[in-house]
Amino acid sequence: QNDDNNDSGNGKEKAAPSKVKKGTVLRIIKFSMPDWPLIATGFVFLTISATGEIFIPFYTGRVVDGIVIDKSQTEFTHAIVIMALISAGSALAAGIRGLCLFIAVRKINIRIRNTLFTAILRQEIGFFDKVQTGDITSRLTSDTTTMSDALALNVNIFLRNFIKAGGVVFFMMKLSWQLTIVTLIGLPLIIAEKVQNSLAEANNVAEEACSTMRTVRSFANEMGEVQRYADKLAETFKLNMKQAFMYSGYTICSMWFELGLTVAVLYYGGHLVISGHLTGGTLISFILYQIQLGDCLNAAGASEKVFEYIDRVPAIHDQGSKDQEPALHHQGDQRQQGKQSCDQSSPACVQVQGHIEFQDVCFTYPSRPDVQVLKNLSFSVCPGEVIALVGCSGGGKTSCVNLLEHFYEPDSGQVLLDGRPIHTYDHRFLHKQISLVGQEPVLYARTIEENIRYGLADHEWTMSSVQEAAEMANAHKFISELKDGYNTQAGEKGVQMSALLRKPRVLLLDEATSALDAESEFLVQQALYRNMAGRTVIVIAHRLSTVERADKIIVIDKGQVMEQGSHLELLQAKGMYANLVKRQLLLTDSSWSEE
Numbered sequence: 001q002n003d004d005n006n007d008s009g010n011g012k013e014k015a016a017p018s019k020v021k022k023g024t025v026l027r028i029i030k031f032s033m034p035d036w037p038l039i040a041t042g043f044v045f046l047t048i049s050a051t052g053e054i055f056i057p058f059y060t061g062r063v064v065d066g067i068v069i070d071k072s073q074t075e076f077t078h079a080i081v082i083m084a085l086i087s088a089g090s091a092l093a094a095g096i097r098g099l100c101l102f103i104a105v106r107k108i109n110i111r112i113r114n115t116l117f118t119a120i121l122r123q124e125i126g127f128f129d130k131v132q133t134g135d136i137t138s139r140l141t142s143d144t145t146t147m148s149d150a151l152a153l154n155v156n157i158f159l160r161n162f163i164k165a166g167g168v169v170f171f172m173m174k175l176s177w178q179l180t181i182v183t184l185i186g187l188p189l190i191i192a193e194k195v196q197n198s199l200a201e202a203n204n205v206a207e208e209a210c211s212t213m214r215t216v217r218s219f220a221n222e223m224g225e226v227q228r229y230a231d232k233l234a235e236t237f238k239l240n241m242k243q244a245f246m247y248s249g250y251t252i253c254s255m256w257f258e259l260g261l262t263v264a265v266l267y268y269g270g271h272l273v274i275s276g277h278l279t280g281g282t283l284i285s286f287i288l289y290q291i292q293l294g295d296c297l298n299a300a301g302a303s304e305k306v307f308e309y310i311d312r313v314p315a316i317h318d319q320g321s322k323d324q325e326p327a328l329h330h331q332g333d334q335r336q337q338g339k340q341s342c343d344q345s346s347p348a349c350v351q352v353q354g355h356i357e358f359q360d361v362c363f364t365y366p367s368r369p370d371v372q373v374l375k376n377l378s379f380s381v382c383p384g385e386v387i388a389l390v391g392c393s394g395g396g397k398t399s400c401v402n403l404l405e406h407f408y409e410p411d412s413g414q415v416l417l418d419g420r421p422i423h424t425y426d427h428r429f430l431h432k433q434i435s436l437v438g439q440e441p442v443l444y445a446r447t448i449e450e451n452i453r454y455g456l457a458d459h460e461w462t463m464s465s466v467q468e469a470a471e472m473a474n475a476h477k478f479i480s481e482l483k484d485g486y487n488t489q490a491g492e493k494g495v496q497m498s499a500l501l502r503k504p505r506v507l508l509l510d511e512a513t514s515a516l517d518a519e520s521e522f523l524v525q526q527a528l529y530r531n532m533a534g535r536t537v538i539v540i541a542h543r544l545s546t547v548e549r550a551d552k553i554i555v556i557d558k559g560q561v562m563e564q565g566s567h568l569e570l571l572q573a574k575g576m577y578a579n580l581v582k583r584q585l586l587l588t589d590s591s592w593s594e595e
Ligand code: ADP
Pocket: 129, 365, 367, 368, 373, 391, 392, 393, 394, 395, 396, 397, 398, 399, 400
């Protein structure tokens, strides 16, 4: 009979959803390591309080026997005093255990959050195209908390019950080996039921989480589709109903086995008491132990959940570590020495020349695998040149910039900086060399000053260099006139100016000034060109009049280079550029005439 039950129990366990990787357990331990004295103290007190609890049923029996059999005041008082002391000690130890573990969990939680945040910041930009921001923030806030809290709670329960189960079985043997045998025969039945029960519960949690997740996602994606949302909820409810019935079935079975066993022990134990082989108090102790044992077995369920939550860590963490390693090692041989001092960081230490080359680059956004955005695109920019990328919107200009910034990897072909593939550069080094003033405004809740020096270490900026950068962008006058000057809370323009403060070798201006009116755009561009002398500049501009002075103009359409040359050359060629210019002149003329 025993074997049968064990087999069925194991069979169920194989089908269980626990896919625990050894690495993840190690990772959790690593997160906890710095707090080991606290955790160890917690476990010591956990052991003390659990041991104390084990003695309670034993002394309960002694008290009963003291009353019923001996009818002696001293025996009775003796047992009661011991019981009271043990109870108080046990409770105190439990309190200290809780305090230690709670603090440890909070600290571990902070560590996990920091790691997670670092991991998220390390992702390639393609990751953010695919993942919803809400998803990331919920991972950062609630998921990590849920995970570490549940983990601590369950480890706590598991250990406590493990210790107690050991002690309980020991006392049971001590009290009556006959009754222990009866219990042990019934035990596999209980264990099998408990395990199944907890598995059902674990599945329940997992499935519910999944279906809720889908609901939440669809809600975020398709705001306003109320019916769809309601359908999803109904679906979830159906699932819940099925699980509710399953769950209640399991509950009936496990309760029946547990209580049935108690009745069997009472029946047999009663006979032993009547025939004088056992005292009444001992039987009471034994029954109490048996009930405790049943409770301890819930630990099986608890451990199942520990693994479930541990499983959640790697999904986040693995993605994070993906990009991290190559970055440091692939730094070029000649640049190796320079780079080391560079990281400590005078910004002007080692610099690239600023020679840029696109070689037969094909590119598809990972989030849109069916559309090839760049098709065998090739062009090159010499150090110190100012080149302009022009063309209709959607042609692929920003995508070129994204590749240069190594936000994405091309499908084929190469993007070279000074003849070296862009992906072989250290990420931090690369972004010191190449600065982007982007198309989309980035909002940071900081002051203008903080925005301008965004990402720079303290020794890399001074107030005067901040002002200088603002002057370069013709913004100093404007900022000075604000009530709080550089301390004004403001967003997008500031972070863009930090690109200038960094004095990069390569400056990318992706429609940076197109939000300004024509006159301001002209002024800012003038200022930029003046200050960017000697740097490689790639400017993407909507108003063609602002790029006439570029050394070379490259027309990009449908992911391909259509033509390139100077403003005059392209006008004479009467190709796409000439057409674009003509169209803009017409538009400008008509807007003039309208006014
Ligand atoms: P341009 O800057 O010349 O206006 P883009 O390089 O921004 O053009 O866009 C080229 C094509 O790539 C467009 O079809 C655009 O829809 C697509 N695209 C741009 N960014 C993404 C992205 N993050 N994910 C998927 N597709 C994108």
